[in-house]
Amino acid sequence: MEFQGASASIVKSIKQRDLLNVWLRLYARSQTIPPIAEYLPPRIEDERPDLVYYSVDTAHQPPRLTIETDGSRMSSAYGHxxxxxxxxxxxxxxxxxxxMPVYYRCIARKLPVYTIANVDDLYGRVVAYERLLLPFSDRTGDVTHIIASLKTISEDGGFEIRNLMRGSSTLPTPKLRAVIDRELFHRAPGRIDAADAIEFG
Incomplete structure (x- = not known):
């Protein structure tokens, strides 16, 4: 499945959109991916169960990603x-x-990537697995860290998160793969600052 280009509006989850908007504000200042130390979204502690932090080593090809911290949702979905x-x-x-191709695309493009895949839970209920990847750099120009936000939702209502990614005999079915490469700025609704007017024409 190919990756399409998109703006932030393609992201369904309001909380994921908030995380992306903070990244976009940082990106807009210098038109480059920000250092992870500057990424401080409000109420991020509320999102910890859904977040996974990775360090990225681009000296290897393909790049190596090491899980630094994984939220409880990932641990439950993958079983450990x-x-x-x-x-x-x-x-x-x-x-x-x-x-892995989703992460490799994020690293190669140095831009956020958003995907949706359908997964069957242990009882055969279809669950939409929404993944937002945000790239960061320690001022090297290359991606050195990624934060992933993982959300799950089912139109059937309740579902079993335990072993979601490993419990089914079928692989996840990709429904959407997008690189956030359009409108790479964030402006508060109904408000245009003088600095924004200068920066964005």
């Missing part, structure tokens, strides 16, 4: 904690070919 492990090892031979 992944802290300190390489992401492709953690995913395993079955899931890595489906998931």
């Amino acid at each position: 904690n992944g802290k300190g492990k390489l992401l492709d090892d953690y995913l395993g031979a079955r899931l890595a070919p489906v998931v």
